Amino acid sequence: MRFMKSLPQLSSPTVDVLSCRDRRTFLTNTSMLAIGALLASACGNGIIGGGVTDVGTVGVTVKLSDYPALATVGGIARLNGTTTPIAVVREEAAVYRALSLVCPHQGTTVGINGTGFLCPNHEARFSGTGKWLGGQVTSSLHEFAVASNISAGTLSISN
Numbered sequence: 001m002r003f004m005k006s007l008p009q010l011s012s013p014t015v016d017v018l019s020c021r022d023r024r025t026f027l028t029n030t031s032m033l034a035i036g037a038l039l040a041s042a043c044g045n046g047i048i049g050g051g052v053t054d055v056g057t058v059g060v061t062v063k064l065s066d067y068p069a070l071a072t073v074g075g076i077a078r079l080n081g082t083t084t085p086i087a088v089v090r091e092e093a094a095v096y097r098a099l100s101l102v103c104p105h106q107g108t109t110v111g112i113n114g115t116g117f118l119c120p121n122h123e124a125r126f127s128g129t130g131k132w133l134g135g136q137v138t139s140s141l142h143e144f145a146v147a148s149n150i151s152a153g154t155l156s157i158s159n
């Protein structure tokens, strides 16, 4: 009888329920922190773009009729099927500009954003001429040479 009194009570059902709930909360919170840390590390450190800012060698001829956005002055279209992501801007009736969409900061593919461009990685902004307007980078988008053949309805784009 004396022995039984000296044994400590290790747990009660109430304590076990609370412990499980606390463990669940702890695991949920730490999992969310781990996911958040993973996303933060993938965003803004070049992982998205791979850090490659070289635009490579470009030599492509495109048909203007394949890009309805270029039917009007001010239109911007991303070209299909090029290894280097390229956008063409129609600046005037017969004047086109071809810009690399490789962000000069860490190589993320820049997206068309209204009349200009926006990098989704660190939010560098560029005008429709490719000029850097703000954000992480300090240089503009690479511009390619454009030879237009208006009667044939084609543009030839190269480095």
Ligand code: FES
Binding pocket: 046, 049, 103, 104, 105, 106, 107, 108, 119, 120, 121, 122, 123, 124, 135, 136, 137
């Ligand atoms: S990769 Fe950093 S702003 Fe584009």
